[in-house]
Amino acid sequence: MSNFDDTAEITTSQALRQAYAAGKRNFEGIRLSGLNLTGLDLKGADLSHSDLSESDLSETNLRGADLSYADLHDTNLTRADLRGASLIGADLRDAILAETDLRGADYDPQATRFPKHFDPTSSAMQSDR
Numbered sequence: 544m545s546n547f548d549d550t551a552e553i554t555t556s557q558a559l560r561q562a563y564a565a566g567k568r569n570f571e572g573i574r575l576s577g578l579n580l581t582g583l584d585l586k587g588a589d590l591s592h593s594d595l596s597e598s599d600l601s602e603t604n605l606r607g608a609d610l611s612y613a614d615l616h617d618t619n620l621t622r623a624d625l626r627g628a629s630l631i632g633a634d635l636r637d638a639i640l641a642e643t644d645l646r647g648a649d650y651d652p653q654a655t656r657f658p659k660h661f662d663p664t665s666s667a668m669q670s671d672r
Contacts, residue, residue: 556580563588576614591629601639616656630655631671640666 550573553559559575560583568587574594584604591611601621605628612632619639627647632654640658645666650657652670657663663670 556583559583559585596634630668635661 550570553562553570553573554575556575556578559570559573559580562570563583563585569589570585570593571589572592573590575598576594577597579599580595580603581599582602583600585608586604587607588605589609590605590613591609592613593610594614595618596614597617599619600615600623601619603620603623606624607627608625609629610625610633611629613630614634615638616634616636617638618635620643621639622642622644624644625648626644628645629649630645631649631651633650634656636656636658638658640661643666645663645668648666648668649671650663650668652663652672655663
């Protein structure tokens with residue numbers, strides 16, 4: 544069995560899935576820009592300070608995940624479950640948020656960046672200020 548203690552070893556969707564299945568939840572600072580991560584179960588994972596820009600996270604379970612200060616610009620989050628996730632300071636510019644469940648997700652109105660014309664309160668998100 545591979546050792547998943549170092550996030551630098553995780554460079555593919557398959558490696559991420561295996562590490563999560565093996566019980567790993569700390570993926571802080573991981574760099575997976577531009578990957579197809581569709582449908583993964585990453586519930587409760589720590590993805591803070593990670594680069595997931597331009598990735599496909601559609602239909603991914605990110606419920607309760609820590610995405611604080613994550614780079615999610617140009618990311619497809621269609622039908623993703625982000626209920627209760629932390630998006631404080633996250634960069635969601637130009638992200639696709641169609642049918643994304645953001646109920647109870649935390650954000651910082653001064654630091655979290657959203658797509659143009661996106662209203663976090665209409666998505667039932669919670670401001671941390």
